[in-house]
Amino acid sequence: MPLDTGAFADKADAGHGAPAARPKIVLDPNMPIGAALRTARQTLGLSLLEISESTRVRERHLTAIEAGQIDQLPSRPFTIGYVRAYAKTLGLDADATAARYRAEFPSPDDELHTPVGVQHNKPARSKLWMALGGVAVIAIVGWNVAVHVMDRPAPPALAVASAHAMAVAHANSVQNNGPFTVDTPLPAPPEATAPAPYVTPTANTAGAAATVSTNASEPPRPFVAQGTIYGATAGAASPLIIQAEKSISLEIRGPGGVVYFARQLAAGEAYRVPALPGLTAQVSNPADAELYVGGLSKGPFTQDQMPLNIGG
Numbered sequence: 001m002p003l004d005t006g007a008f009a010d011k012a013d014a015g016h017g018a019p020a021a022r023p024k025i026v027l028d029p030n031m032p033i034g035a036a037l038r039t040a041r042q043t044l045g046l047s048l049l050e051i052s053e054s055t056r057v058r059e060r061h062l063t064a065i066e067a068g069q070i071d072q073l074p075s076r077p078f079t080i081g082y083v084r085a086y087a088k089t090l091g092l093d094a095d096a097t098a099a100r101y102r103a104e105f106p107s108p109d110d111e112l113h114t115p116v117g118v119q120h121n122k123p124a125r126s127k128l129w130m131a132l133g134g135v136a137v138i139a140i141v142g143w144n145v146a147v148h149v150m151d152r153p154a155p156p157a158l159a160v161a162s163a164h165a166m167a168v169a170h171a172n173s174v175q176n177n178g179p180f181t182v183d184t185p186l187p188a189p190p191e192a193t194a195p196a197p198y199v200t201p202t203a204n205t206a207g208a209a210a211t212v213s214t215n216a217s218e219p220p221r222p223f224v225a226q227g228t229i230y231g232a233t234a235g236a237a238s239p240l241i242i243q244a245e246k247s248i249s250l251e252i253r254g255p256g257g258v259v260y261f262a263r264q265l266a267a268g269e270a271y272r273v274p275a276l277p278g279l280t281a282q283v284s285n286p287a288d289a290e291l292y293v294g295g296l297s298k299g300p301f302t303q304d305q306m307p308l309n310i311g312g
Helices: 033-043 048-055 059-067 076-089 094-104 108-113 119-151 156-172
Strands: 229-231 237-244 248-253 259-265 270-274 279-283 289-293 296-300 305-308
Touching: 033 059, 033 076, 033 094, 048 059, 048 076, 059 076, 076 094, 229 259, 237 248, 248 270, 259 270, 270 279
Parallel strands: 229 270
Antiparallel strands: 237 270, 237 289, 248 259, 248 279, 279 305, 289 296
């Protein structure tokens, strides 16, 4: 609804019928905007009720504008509209009055309406470009460091571990039916050094030597196949058989660290040891690996790594 700004007709000169000219008013620059509006209204002899009826603005809001009580006023856009209507009713420049009110009562919301491209927006774009440049520099430095690290030769320990893994993979890729042939024997890792063999009193005539636990009060238990039997064929095998009571990992090495067998045995699976000298067995859990010599049990392993000496 357009504001009614013509409610105040010029008062007629008493005794004459001619209208009297309304005095031209100017807001006092040395007073707050609210007090200056009140002074201008009083100079024109107008009451707040008359201003309210003309502007359709409540008297309590007009009083708050004159007193500078912004906490008693509605939202910022409504308040600016009230000031413009008040100034227009008094015959003032509405735009200039509203601008002066914004200057005396600044609000952060006014910055949201600043046109894009003004001078104070340029530093923000400069900071953005600086940030992008910093990210690019960090990315280049990180790439150079990564390339330098990848080009660095592997430490000796890593090279030995890699060679060991390749030997195990090669052993698993060949059928376990006898001695294995590898291109070049690999040196044994430090942890694969075989201890001195210990010959037990129960060693059989074939010359097998192993450190196993036996119980003299019980008769030897015969070997019973309970799963797959890996290793050498009957013609090329020694009298030694290693059977898993529970799931274990078994690795058979020869002189120089050559891997002859490496596999995870399930419960009941066995490995028939080939008739080769200088073999060493290593198991993950000695108590779950049982050694059979000539088809009879010699008890479980007592250590996770031990030699298997096969006589001729």
